[in-house]
Amino acid sequence: MTEQFKLVVVSAGTSDPSSTRLLAERAAQRVAQLASEKQYQAGIQVVELRELASEIANALVSNHIGPKLQQAITTLQHADGIVASTPVYKAGASGLFTSFFQILDNDLLIAKPVVLAATAGTARHALVVDDQMRGLFAYLRTVVVPTSLFASTEDWQDNALNKRIDRAALELVALMASGFEKQVRAESWGRYQHEFGSAGGTELSIDLDSDLMRLAAGGHA
Amino acid sequence: MQFGVFSVSDITRDPVSGETPSEAERIDAIVQIAEKAEEVGLDVFAIGEHHNPPFFSSAPTTLLAHIAARTKRLIVSTATTLITTNDPVRIAEEYAMLQHLAKGRMDLMLGRGNTAPVYPWFGADIRQSLPLALENYNLLHRLWREDVIDWEGKFRTPLQGFTSTPRPLDDVPPFVWHGSIRTPEIAEQAAYYGDGFFANNIFWPKEHYMRLIKFYRQRYAHYGHGTEKQAIVGLGGQAYIAKRSQDAINEFRPYFNEAPVYGHGPKMEDFMEMTPLSVGSPQEVIDKTLTFREHFGDYQRQMFLMDHAGLPLKTVLNQLDLLGEEVVPVLRKEIEARQDPETAKPPTHARRVEEKYGDQPARQPRPNANRGDNVTGGSPYQDSR
Numbered sequence A: 001m002t003e004q005f006k007l008v009v010v011s012a013g014t015s016d017p018s019s020t021r022l023l024a025e026r027a028a029q030r031v032a033q034l035a036s037e038k039q040y041q042a043g044i045q046v047v048e049l050r051e052l053a054s055e056i057a058n059a060l061v062s063n064h065i066g067p068k069l070q071q072a073i074t075t076l077q078h079a080d081g082i083v084a085s086t087p088v089y090k091a092g093a094s095g096l097f098t099s100f101f102q103i104l105d106n107d108l109l110i111a112k113p114v115v116l117a118a119t120a121g122t123a124r125h126a127l128v129v130d131d132q133m134r135g136l137f138a139y140l141r142t143v144v145v146p147t148s149l150f151a152s153t154e155d156w157q158d159n160a161l162n163k164r165i166d167r168a169a170l171e172l173v174a175l176m177a178s179g180f181e182k183q184v185r186a187e188s189w190g191r192y193q194h195e196f197g198s199a200g201g202t203e204l205s206i207d208l209d210s211d212l213m214r215l216a217a218g219g220h221a
Numbered sequence B: 001m002q003f004g005v006f007s008v009s010d011i012t013r014d015p016v017s018g019e020t021p022s023e024a025e026r027i028d029a030i031v032q033i034a035e036k037a038e039e040v041g042l043d044v045f046a047i048g049e050h051h052n053p054p055f056f057s058s059a060p061t062t063l064l065a066h067i068a069a070r071t072k073r074l075i076v077s078t079a080t081t082l083i084t085t086n087d088p089v090r091i092a093e094e095y096a097m098l099q100h101l102a103k104g105r106m107d108l109m110l111g112r113g114n115t116a117p118v119y120p121w122f123g124a125d126i127r128q129s130l131p132l133a134l135e136n137y138n139l140l141h142r143l144w145r146e147d148v149i150d151w152e153g154k155f156r157t158p159l160q161g162f163t164s165t166p167r168p169l170d171d172v173p174p175f176v177w178h179g180s181i182r183t184p185e186i187a188e189q190a191a192y193y194g195d196g197f198f199a200n201n202i203f204w205p206k207e208h209y210m211r212l213i214k215f216y217r218q219r220y221a222h223y224g225h226g227t228e229k230q231a232i233v234g235l236g237g238q239a240y241i242a243k244r245s246q247d248a249i250n251e252f253r254p255y256f257n258e259a260p261v262y263g264h265g266p267k268m269e270d271f272m273e274m275t276p277l278s279v280g281s282p283q284e285v286i287d288k289t290l291t292f293r294e295h296f297g298d299y300q301r302q303m304f305l306m307d308h309a310g311l312p313l314k315t316v317l318n319q320l321d322l323l324g325e326e327v328v329p330v331l332r333k334e335i336e337a338r339q340d341p342e343t344a345k346p347p348t349h350a351r352r353v354e355e356k357y358g359d360q361p362a363r364q365p366r367p368n369a370n371r372g373d374n375v376t377g378g379s380p381y382q383d384s385r
Helices: A019-037 A049-062 A067-076 A095-103 A130-141 A154-156 A158-175 A182-193 A211-216 B023-039 B060-070 B088-101 B126-143 B184-193 B204-222 B245-257 B270-276 B282-296 B311-337 B350-355
Strands: A005-013 A038-046 A081-091 A111-119 A149-152 B004-006 B046-047 B073-077 B106-109 B149-151 B159-162 B173-177 B196-198 B234-235 B239-241 B278-280 B302-306
Touching: A005 A019, A005 A049, A005 A067, A005 A158, A019 A081, A019 A111, A019 A149, A019 A158, A038 A049, A038 A067, A038 A154, A038 A158, A049 A095, A067 B270, A081 A095, A081 A130, A081 A158, A095 A130, A111 A130, A111 A158, A149 A158, A154 A158, A211 B088, A211 B126, A211 B184, B004 B023, B004 B073, B004 B311, B023 B046, B023 B060, B023 B311, B046 B060, B046 B196, B046 B302, B060 B073, B088 B126, B088 B196, B106 B196, B126 B149, B126 B173, B149 B173, B184 B196, B184 B204, B184 B239, B196 B204, B204 B234, B204 B282, B239 B245, B239 B270, B239 B282, B239 B311, B245 B270, B245 B278, B270 B278, B278 B282, B282 B311
Parallel strands: A005 A038, A005 A081, A081 A111, A111 A149, B004 B046, B004 B302, B046 B073, B073 B106, B106 B173, B173 B196, B196 B234, B234 B302, B239 B278
Antiparallel strands: B149 B159
């Protein structure tokens, strides 16, 4: 029996092809390869944020989730693992990248394993992933693998990048194979903060036994 | 089925003419809009409540009493009355007074308000918004049903031997709708008391409202008020109508593009696709509105937002003509033909009086004489139980 992993690449690269997407895809392909060596299979889906740019902006200002954005949210909701990759602009992740993750429901990605990746024109941006991006993914209650990926211009000709990709890929496979997300969601989902209709529209449980529900039914909180 | 218009009371610059109406002009306009609603055969006019510019409606019962005096059949209502920052005692008094003056042609819709700075102006805290709303309504519900109450809660000064005056008309409390877009506790409270539930249905895709309305219907049945189909549901909607579809689109687009809340955001076509907004010919508005009952079940009240985003008065009055003459009569006929026979009739004062008293005369409370201490005591009315 081979387990099928759904691996989702989220790229905020803007050119086609972009080095940002290239980095993410190399990591994703390495994940798929390592997975198959361990009797798993991994299917890769790519979410190109460039194509969602106007819908992301609309969602930020009006709460209105467009059809392509909704599809991306559904894709992430079913992901077993995520590779999230962004270019570095002005010493930070691209605004397109952070905007996208800011729109998501707080509980959409709980316990999902994530590889973080960034590209830049200079090695001086190397700590953007660990210093800035990890905080966002911690807020979203994801599990970010220990090895972050960063590639500036000179890294593309350095074999050390491949080694880091190998490390990050294996870390992701190990987390996916451990069933961490499934266990957390199965046993502890209720302990996280949810709203009615959150988790991409799937969180519909209602606790009738809460203080507020008793107050709603004429009682005292 | 009742049809009506609701206004948020925004004073918005007309993006086409560049003019911003004065408060005086907009307040005059809203009275004309309400009168027009009755003239074209609509059933309900509702106004919002806000306590900051660019809105004018801080005192809804004053406006609604004026409108009620100038109309004959129209039901006046709110969208919404703030159950958080208003003292429930004042809501009980003001709306009971309105109910008397309007001879029962009124109801109200409760909402929490989502503007954080408004809360502290009235000594409240938005972080407590939900428990505040729930507790306040529990009190309001009693104030209209018990002549004398003793009450103590978490948020308001306790009440000892308090009587809210005047008692509701015919001793039948005003009908209450609870408005919410994603709060199960509000739906639960509406269901517990057998009140109405209203989904504004304007901004978000319908799936959000479908879930909450379904929950409300289930709980309404659970508390024994009737079947799920008999629960009392109201929906908002938004339309711009012209004889020719393309004219509607061309005329409304500049207002859409600069509308507060969703302006400068999604394309109008996308918004129409994903929300209940209809911009088009009367037939297109009819077709889209007819889909609502398929999604939400048969319901009692359909409200339209028509006077917002800086649309000039003349245009709004023209819209009301089209709505009243070409859209609503068809909707009434089509919905009547399709409606499940189990569906509850929409709430009116006359119907509620009949439900309570049948053929018997309604209670008319007459106070006992003032004992000289300005306090009415344990049995303030001649027939007090």
